[in-house]
Amino acid sequence: MIERLHRAGRGVFQGLRRPMARAFDGAENPLNHLGALTVFFLWIVLVSGIWLFIFFRTSVSGAFDSVEYLTHEQWYLGGIMRSLHRYASDAAIVTILLHVLKEFVFNRYRGKRWFTWVTGVPLIWMIFPLGITGYWLVWDELAQYVAISSAELIDRIPIFTDSMAGNFQSDELLSNRFFTLMAFLHLIGLPIFLVFGIWLHVFRLNSPRINPPRRMMAATFLALLVLSAVYPALSHERADLAATPQVLRLDWFYLHVYPLIQAWSPGWVWALLVAISAVIIVLPWTPAQKQEQPAKVTLDYCNGCERCVDDCPFGAVEMVARTDGTSYTHQASVDPDLCVSCGICVGACPTATPFRSQGSLIPGIDLPDRSAAALRADIEALGGRDAEPRVVAFACRDDRQLHEAHKAGIPTVSVNCMAQLSPSFIDFALSRGHADGVLLLGCQDGNCCYRFGANWTEQRLARQRDPMLRKRVEPTKIAVGWLSPWAEHKRVADRYEAFRRSLRQ
Amino acid sequence: MKLAGEIAAYAAFAAVVGLLSVWPRYELLGEDRALVSLVFSHAGERVGECRRLSQEELNKLPPNMRKPADCPRERYPVRIELRSGSEALYRKTLAPSGIWADGKASVYERIEVPAGAHDLFVGMNDSGGAEEFDFSRSETIDLFPGRNLVIQFDEQTQQFLIR
Structure with a gap:
């Protein structure tokens, strides 16, 4: 069954490679640098994020206004930085997904490679909350939806008596401290763990490729810059807890699981996430072809x-x-x-x-x-x-x-x-x-x-x-x-x- | 030719990133719908009365554990009902939290309703009684599309709040 999945996946990758090979020589093919490209996108996120933080105000009323200022009044720099921050984060999800799929279909996760494979799972668990807390900080209608749905998800963990989601039901109940907490998680807490996680992920590799070729860095940066200029990231309306947003422009890269919280229930969403993670973690120990003797x-x-x-x-x-x-x-x-x-x-x-x-x-x-x-x-x-x-x-x-x-x-x-x-x-x-x-x-x-x-x-x-x-x-x-x-x-x-x-x- | 292919590949990548970051749109709530959110925690009454210990009973206890009254920890479950006219929107009996069943019972429910006028009734029983509610409130409210009406219980005033 797994071998069949490998074969089918390899077919898809070969199909993708064929047109790519017309444009790129082997060494310049982005499909050969997916992990390094992810790290590069995270660099863009870091640098643009520092600029955004300079102007960001961590309060219920200040958060939205400061992001709007960056987007509209300082569009030529702050707006571009915001869009780069968003699109580079999204691009990182694309490369992570392709990286995981590629390592899977080319059977690069079994045997001695289990450590690198398994240490990738916590990275995924860190990168999603990192993106989600970023959406939270904007405090627009999308942030309101993200905050309530995330709190519903957290409430499902049976260790809290009071409902966290209850704090997002009226503006009077909302405290600036939530923004301080989110800003801490987004700016310091999660990034520190992420950097440590990346180090652990490549720990066993000799000369890990952390940077893609310069030409590729320049080209992907240029592509994201053009996208940011042509189609800048915009906020929804200001969050209003007395109302519920009716239609949202969801970032499907990070928030794909959120509609399931409403359609199923937070419990089932947890079950799904834990099950997927568990399957990924045990994959290296599934039966495989005979292991050869070491050198x-x-x-x-x-x-x-x-x-x-x-x-x-x-x-x-x-x-x-x-x-x-x-x-x-x-x-x-x-x-x-x-x-x-x-x-x-x-x-x-x-x-x-x-x-x-x-x-x-x-x-x-x-x-x-x-x-x-x-x-x-x-x-x-x-x-x-x-x-x-x-x-x-x-x-x-x-x-x-x-x-x-x-x-x-x-x-x-x-x-x-x-x-x-x-x-x-x-x-x-x-x-x-x-x-x-x-x-x-x-x-x-x-x-x-x-x-x-x-x-x-x-x-x-x-x-x-x-x-x-x-x-x-x-x-x-x-x-x-x-x-x-x-x-x-x-x-x-x-x-x-x-x-x-x-x-x- | 190679350069054109390269530009096309990066443009396609950027297009996918740009597109999926906002599309397809997600409809969270229908155009003519509103929400009624029932959100609060409340501890039910204790199941039994406190009983004064006799001097003989107190003497049997170690000196540092001699309390004049023995109060059972367990609390009654909390029964909550929310109605719009004659239609029950929510009706549930919530168990107290904690392994000794001595904590608060919590409700968090977001109920989708049609926008428009609603004769709302909310009632809560926390003393184990069979029928009647210990606390209740009725109000007629006009919900505009997209409105999130929040019903809470204020522990200080012991009243339902409708925001």
């Missing part, structure tokens, strides 16, 4: 170079004091609780070279279930099977391109992650006559399942990162599937044929 260090071949530590996207490898009495000071050590068996450490290891002539191919660090020796054997077995010019493709095991390549009859070696493949394997395939060209399919659009597979591969091939591709290898003999010009061919078979044509020339 294994063989001290006889480990020289303590630290490249595996630098390249591991999950901080699963660390250097510890040498234990075998050799002259090296350090050795690599794998934390099996953090290792996701992507093999990127193997691709980084200088001893993972298929050219080794003495003894069997045992690198300093290797995957027991998909070893470097097995990769070499696959290249030797597949190479030369094709008609000239002979091409060997490498595809990631979790990407549908592997299946597509097999279906098209392309000689393909599967790797756990493209960065598991050290450049020496490409050199090996070409120089030992197993192939005339090497096609790296990787993950669709370079959207690596293990975060940095595409980046590290590109940098190693460009000789910017160790282990580098040897100079004797002609770049024209390597096609990187997720980069231009090969990415423009959408089907794997077309990419393969285009590459073969280029090799003939």
